[in-house]
Amino acid sequence: MTTGSRGPEKRRNSSRRNLILEHLQGVDRFLSSQEIHKQMKSRGESLGLATVYRQLEILVDEGHLDSIVSPQGEKLFRHCGVDESHHHHIICRKCGMTRQIEISEVEEMAELAAKRYKFTEVTHNLEIFGLCEKCS
Ligand SMILES: [Zn+2]
Numbered sequence: 220m221t222t223g224s225r226g227p228e229k230r231r232n233s234s235r236r237n238l239i240l241e242h243l244q245g246v247d248r249f250l251s252s253q254e255i256h257k258q259m260k261s262r263g264e265s266l267g268l269a270t271v272y273r274q275l276e277i278l279v280d281e282g283h284l285d286s287i288v289s290p291q292g293e294k295l296f297r298h299c300g301v302d303e304s305h306h307h308h309i310i311c312r313k314c315g316m317t318r319q320i321e322i323s324e325v326e327e328m329a330e331l332a333a334k335r336y337k338f339t340e341v342t343h344n345l346e347i348f349g350l351c352e353k354c355s
Pocket residue numbers: 285297299306307308319
């Protein structure tokens with residue numbers, strides 16, 4: 220902690236961003252911005268929901284966080300790792316427990332589809348939702 224934090228707005232935002240990132244580094248689930256906001260609040264951080272959401276978006280843009288959309292259409296965030304390679308997720312619909320997964324068949328299928336339909340620079344998303352061992 221630095222003292223005399225009367226820096227410009229930019230600086231304050233980046234320290235807020237670090238607070239959120241630090242918090243998410245200790246969480247292995249996908250969480251909504253509301254849940255993250257609530258957890259930060261219970262830790263005594265007084266960040267507004269809009270601020271949390273904005274900072275989460277920036278963290279995703281900068282590649283620090285993964286974001287997915289739940290089957291309910293809610294945006295969820297997770298810190299998956301420092302050295303992130305391409306991966307997919309399997310997520311518990313009930314408790315949010317998440318595992319990172321690599322499925323080589325999916326990668327092959329994407330390449331095959333690109334080749335077959337003559338597409339270049341393709342990307343793909345795949346998230347699997349269900350109930351984890353504990354919740355089923
Ligand atoms: Zn991830």
